[in-house]
Amino acid sequence: RPEPEVAMQLLDRRFWCIVGAAEDDDKEPARAVWAASAPFRRYAVECLSQLGDKALHLYLLQICQLLKHEPVGDAGSGLGAFLLYRALRSPYRIGLALYWHLRSEMHTPSLFARYGLMLRRFLVHAGEAVTAEIRRQETLVRILRGAVSRAKARGREGMPKPEQKQALRADLQSVVDQIPRGGLRLPVDPAMQVDGLMVEKCVVFGSAQKPLLL
Numbered sequence: 001r002p003e004p005e006v007a008m009q010l011l012d013r014r015f016w017c018i019v020g021a022a023e024d025d026d027k028e029p030a031r032a033v034w035a036a037s038a039p040f041r042r043y044a045v046e047c048l049s050q051l052g053d054k055a056l057h058l059y060l061l062q063i064c065q066l067l068k069h070e071p072v073g074d075a076g077s078g079l080g081a082f083l084l085y086r087a088l089r090s091p092y093r094i095g096l097a098l099y100w101h102l103r104s105e106m107h108t109p110s111l112f113a114r115y116g117l118m119l120r121r122f123l124v125h126a127g128e129a130v131t132a133e134i135r136r137q138e139t140l141v142r143i144l145r146g147a148v149s150r151a152k153a154r155g156r157e158g159m160p161k162p163e164q165k166q167a168l169r170a171d172l173q174s175v176v177d178q179i180p181r182g183g184l185r186l187p188v189d190p191a192m193q194v195d196g197l198m199v200e201k202c203v204v205f206g207s208a209q210k211p212l213l214l
Contacts (some may be wrong), residue, residue, distance in 0.1 A: 100119060
């Protein structure tokens with residue numbers, strides 16, 4: 001079987017555009033070649049299905065990007081069905097990561113309906129413990145977004161940096177209060193758990209986006 005990188009290339013619409021010798025993937029012959037590539041893409045999904053959870057998690061972000069080009073209804077390669085199956089088989093390692101990869105694309109109108117349906121199917125079947133973990137993660141992300149938004153506002157208002165630091169740490173104390181006993185899985189890597197935050201060591205960087213060092 002081919003390596004994962006080769007399998008993902010077979011799932012990439014841009015690869016089939018090159019095969020079809022078309023510069024624009026909305027024009028013929030690219031569309032015809034893409035439609036004819038379905039058996040190869042199904043084979044690519046079969047190859048990816050041999051990956052263990054650790055390896056699949058490593059490639060999951062790239063695979064989710066490839067999902068954007070799959071036909072509505074997943075009639076082409078079965079990539080969406082494969083991802084949902086693996087997410088439910090390993091909800092904490094694969095499922096939570098898949099949730100956040102799809103969740104981050106929900107602002108895109110062309111993906112909203114499809115990704116929303118996949119997320120709904122996952123949440124319906126994942127079980128209460130997993131959905132409770134997601135609710136805690138959503139709360140954590142919302143608080144952190146609010147902290148960044150207020151940090152940006154304080155910077156625009158010209159607040160002195162010592163006061164900005166003090167205000168940030170007061171904001172982040174509410175993050176500590178939301179971390180349950182026993183810890184919380186990080187949205188960026190569900191394999192990692194945090195059980196606290198060293199607020200006194202947290203800082204906000206001076207760039208326009210005001211990234212936080214936690």
